[in-house]
Amino acid sequence: MVNWVQTYLLRHLQVFFYSLGQLTRSPFSLFMTSAVIGIALALPTGLHLVLKNMQTISGDLDSAVQISLFLKKSTTDSQARQLASQLRGMPQINNIQYISRKQALQEFKRLSGFGNALKALEKNPLPAVIVVQPSLSDSNANSTQRLVEQLQAKPYVDIAQLDMQWIKRLYSIMDIIRRGVVILAGLLALAVLLVIGNTIRLAIQNRRDEIVIIKLIGGTDRFIRRPFLYTGFWYGLFGGLIALLLVISSLLLVSGPIEALTQSYDSQFSLKIIDLNSTFWLIGGSILLGLIGSWVAVERHLREIEPT
């Protein structure tokens, strides 16, 4: 029994490396097919990783909910400062930042690039703003909403605005992209199946005589199928590795500019290239596609080849 299992495993191992040997005899076509698979898989994988990175950024933003209080234009600087110090005493509020009308204008000039256009204006159009950071201890949506209403009722406050709208929007945009990635991944997986299926079909046709001979001397379908399945395995593995290489090099290429961008937002964000889990899924999925593709091709075409 043990001997039989040993022989069986040994035979599989032989076919495993035999099929690799067959493939490496024509390295160029091996590379071409693997590259097609690699490119097809790199696209959804890359998008998936970009999404993942966006989630970490937006996760940081989530805790950074802030309320902007736009003050009435008639409010004097001292009235505003008084309000600010009053707010600072409230327990629901963690931090306060007061931006006077003058500061707001300067900041706007600096960041917007409309400096010269603003010079044409006679009056400063911008209101003073108090940026309120709610304390983190009770930062659920309801209590935040109550705080907003409370602040709205304060004197001098024109509009109290919760800066969460854009985060919600970002989330829905990401949701759309996520679904797009799933659809894209499905379509490209289908393309990979077709590529591998077609390659295996050609391999079967090239070895038609050999298959006939093996059938004549008593080879089972399983025996004949085995090398083709391993061929599909190798295509999947090499395709997956090429996809991994493409994804890593593409992300490394954009990581420099992205870090420069995030630094300008004072963010500690650093681009995550690819983690072990995603690598596992990419390579494993690619191998699985290779096996399925070759299985389908072998099932379809092996029966057609019979000795006559």
Place this chain on the structure above:
Amino acid sequence: MIRFSHASKRYPGGFDALQDINFHLSPGEMAFLTGHSGAGKSTLLKLIALIERASRGEVIVNGQNLAKIPRRKIPYHRRNVGMIFQDHQLLFDRTVFDNVALPLVISGLSHQDIGRKVRASLDKVGLLSKERSYPITLSGGEQQRVGIARAVVNKPPLLLADEPTGNLDPELSREIMAIFEQFSQVGVSVLIASHDIDLINHLPYRILTLKNARLSNDTAPASVENQKW
């Protein structure tokens, strides 16, 4: 070993390749199957190897009714039937050793057993020195002997040969026939399809003659014994 009872083969389209064939081949018996091209020799061998199935009647090989063997069991049936072909059917990208080893690899034998049996088989056909060669470097007669070595390597009880001497000169043909005689002497049933009347009339074996899809003549070996060369 082989028993045909009222076996017929009609191909789609209505062509009758074999009609009402009856004969019995005993274990260890050697016989020739002859007749003109198209008389049905190849079809008869195909029925035995389950490359084709009889349309009517029974074909029993090794005690098994072939009609009852399902498609997925055919490979196991073929392992008990050593087949030799006119065009050898060798794999040209593999060495002589690997070609002969193929039936054993298919059966899942261990490495040591394969080596031992392949060399024993190559020794029987006198090609032990060529085990590392590729078939393309061998002569026609040698290629045919590789085919025979492959057919007998897992010691099947039955050998079928379809025009095994078709491309060989008379002397090589006699050598090949001598190899078949050796196997029949150790108990293997051998059925050889051949139209080489000169050759088989000089051998002391039973001759089954097919004519127009029917078995027209079945001469016992005794009648040709005095003609032995």
